[in-house]
Amino acid sequence: MLTIKNIITNKQEVLDRLAIRNIDATEKVNKIIALDDEKRKTQKDLDDLKSEQNTLAKEIGMLIKNKQNEEAEAAKEQTNVLKEKTKLLTDAYNNLESEINAILLTIPNTPHDSVPRGKGAEDNFKIREGGEIPTFDFTPIPHWELAKKYDIIDFELGVKLTGAGFPLYKAKGAQLQRALINFFLDEGDKAGYIEMMPPIVVNEESGYGTGQLPDKEGQMYHCQIDNFYLIPTAEVPVTNIYRDVILNEEDFPIKNMAYTPCFRREAGSYGKDVKGLNRLHQFDKVEIVQIQHPDKSYQTLDEMVAHVEGLVKKLNLPYRIMKLCGGDMGFTSATTYDFEVYSAAQGRWLEVSSVSNFEEFQSNRLKLRYKSKETKKTQLAHTLNGSALALPRIVAALLENNQTPRGILVPECLHKFLNFKIID
RNA sequence: GGAAAGAUGGCAGAGUGGUCUAAUGCGGCGGUCUUGAAAACCGUUGGAGGUCAAACUUCCGGGGGUUCGAAUCCCUCUCUUUCCGCCA
Numbered sequence: 289m290l291t292i293k294n295i296i297t298n299k300q301e302v303l304d305r306l307a308i309r310n311i312d313a314t315e316k317v318n319k320i321i322a323l324d325d326e327k328r329k330t331q332k333d334l335d336d337l338k339s340e341q342n343t344l345a346k347e348i349g350m351l352i353k354n355k356q357n358e359e360a361e362a363a364k365e366q367t368n369v370l371k372e373k374t375k376l377l378t379d380a381y382n383n384l385e386s387e388i389n390a391i392l393l394t395i396p397n398t399p400h401d402s403v404p405r406g407k408g409a410e411d412n413f414k415i416r417e418g419g420e421i422p423t424f425d426f427t428p429i430p431h432w433e434l435a436k437k438y439d440i441i442d443f444e445l446g447v448k449l450t451g452a453g454f455p456l457y458k459a460k461g462a463q464l465q466r467a468l469i470n471f472f473l474d475e476g477d478k479a480g481y482i483e484m485m486p487p488i489v490v491n492e493e494s495g496y497g498t499g500q501l502p503d504k505e506g507q508m509y510h511c512q513i514d515n516f517y518l519i520p521t522a523e524v525p526v527t528n529i530y531r532d533v534i535l536n537e538e539d540f541p542i543k544n545m546a547y548t549p550c551f552r553r554e555a556g557s558y559g560k561d562v563k564g565l566n567r568l569h570q571f572d573k574v575e576i577v578q579i580q581h582p583d584k585s586y587q588t589l590d591e592m593v594a595h596v597e598g599l600v601k602k603l604n605l606p607y608r609i610m611k612l613c614g615g616d617m618g619f620t621s622a623t624t625y626d627f628e629v630y631s632a633a634q635g636r637w638l639e640v641s642s643v644s645n646f647e648e649f650q651s652n653r654l655k656l657r658y659k660s661k662e663t664k665k666t667q668l669a670h671t672l673n674g675s676a677l678a679l680p681r682i683v684a685a686l687l688e689n690n691q692t693p694r695g696i697l698v699p700e701c702l703h704k705f706l707n708f709k710i711i712d
Numbered sequence: 713g714g715a716a717a718g719a720u721g722g723c724a725g726a727g728u729g730g731u732c733u734a735a736u737g738c739g740g741c742g743g744u745c746u747u748g749a750a751a752a753c754c755g756u757u758g759g760a761g762g763u764c765a766a767a768c769u770u771c772c773g774g775g776g777g778u779u780c781g782a783a784u785c786c787c788u789c790u791c792u793u794u795c796c797g798c799c800a
Contacts, residue, residue, distance in 0.1 A: 349731090
C-alpha cells in the first residue's frame with residue numbers, strides 16, 4: 289500500500305498518478321490526510337497522558353518505599369482518572385488508525401510517469417515484437433488436440449483425479465515440462481539469480497505481505513484446518529523471505545528465483561480462456577524476484593524484461609511485449625510489461641509473463657527496508673518480479689507452432705535436457 | 713498424537729513486580745596510539761511514532777488480563793527444542 293508520508297508530502301502527484309488508472313482519489317486522499325492529522329493529535333495527547341502516568345507510578349513507588357502509605361493511596365486515586373482518559377484516547381486512536389488503513393487498502397499503487405493512460409487491454413502499448421508467426425500448408429491443430437493425438441497431456445484423467453484445470457502430463461509431455469523448468473532455471477542461474485525451493489504452502493502473514501490477502505482471498509486454495517494457503521505464484525514465498533527485514537545498501541540487488549507449482553482457483557473464468565492449457569488451476573512457473581535500491585529499480589526492470597525476452601527468443605516463439613496501460617495494470621504494480629506469445633492454431637496471443645516494478649508498494653506492507661548510507665535512516669526498498677516463465681501457455685504455443693505432419697519439433701534450446709527432438 | 717522445557721536487543725546470555733530508557737560478553741561503528749595494520753584502551757550501538765531539533769510515547773514471540781506500576785504474575789494463541797509414539 290501507499291505510505292501516508294507519500295500521500296501527504298506529494299498529494300498532487302499521487303492524485304495525478306492515480307488518474308492514469310482513471311481513478312479520482314481526491315476524496316479518499318483528503319480523508320486520509322484529515323484522519324492522519326487527527327491521529328497525530330490524539331497520539332500527542334495520549335503520549336502526554338502516558339507520560340504523566342509513568343511519572344505518577346514512579347512517585348508511588350517512592351512513597352511506598354518511604355512508607356508514606358497515605359500519600360501513596362491518594363496518588364493511586366489520581367491515576368484512576370488518567371486511566372479512564374487513556375482508555376478513551378486509546379480507543380479513538382485505534383479507530384482512527386484502522387479507518388486510515390481501511391481506506392489505504394483500497395488505493396492502488398501509483399503508476400509510473402511513463403505508463404500510458406487507457407481503459408483496458410486494447411490501450412496497452414506495444415513496445416517490441418519478435419520471432420515469426422509460422423505458416424502452414426495444412427490447417428494447424430489446437431494444442432489440446434495435439435496433446436491427445438500424441439498422448440502427452442491427459443485432461444480427462446486430470447478431471448478424474450482432481451477436476452477441470454488439473455491436467456496430467458504423460459511421457460514426452462511430462463519430460464517436456466521438466467526440460468522447460470530446467471531450461472528456465474539454467475538461464476536464470478546464468479543471469480545471476482539464486483535458485484530457491486520454497487514451501488508452496490504459506491501462512492496468513494505471507495499472504496498479507498505480498499498483498500494476496502485480503503483482496504484476493506477467494507483466488508487462493510485455503511487449507512482451513514491449518515489456515516495455510518497454496519501459493520498462486522512463487523512471488524509469495526520468495527518475496528516474503530524479506531518480510532520485516534532491514535537490508536544494507538551493499539545487499540542490493542537481491543536476485544532470487546524459484547520454480548514452483550502455482551495454484552489458482554480462477555473463480556469466474558469460462559469459455560475459450562479455459563480451454564486446454566490456456567488457464568489452469570495448477571501450473572508450473574519459474575519466477576524471478578529482485579529487491580533493489582529505489583534509484584535503480586527501473587534499470588532493473590529493463591534488465592528483467594531483457595531476460596524474459598531472451599527466453600522467448602531462444603524458444604523461437606513469436607512474441608510481443610506490451611506495456612500495460614493504467615486501466616489494465618494490477619493493483620499493486622507501478623509499471624508492468626506483459627509478454628505474449630502467438631499460438632498459431634488458436635490464432636491468439638497468450639500472456640506468458642508479467643514483469644512488474646512494485647516500487648515501495650509491497651515493501652510498505654512487508655516492512656522491507658534498507659539502511660540508507662546517506663541519510664542513515666531506514667527506507668523502503670523496491671520489489672520487482674516477473675515470470676520467467678509460466679509453462680502451460682508456452683507449451684500450448686510450442687505444440688501449435690511447431691507441429692508438422694511428422695510430429696512436433698522441440699526447440700533446440702531444450703535438446704540438451706531431452707533424449708528426443710520430436711514428439712511423435 | 714502424548715509429555716516436558718523454552719521464546720529477551722545483530723548474536724550469545726542475565727534479569728522473576730518499582731531508576732529495566734534491559735546487566736555482561738561477542739560483533740558493528742567512531743576515536744586514541746601506529747608509517748600502516750593488529751593488540752590495547754576510550755566512546756558509541758536497534759525498530760516504530762513524534763519534533764526544526766528535543767522532550768515524550770511505544771516495542772522483551774502474538775493477543776488479552778491483574779496492578780498505581782509488568783520482561784517479570786495470570787489467561788490464551790503461535791512457534792522452537794528435547795523425549796516418547798507413528799512414519800516417507
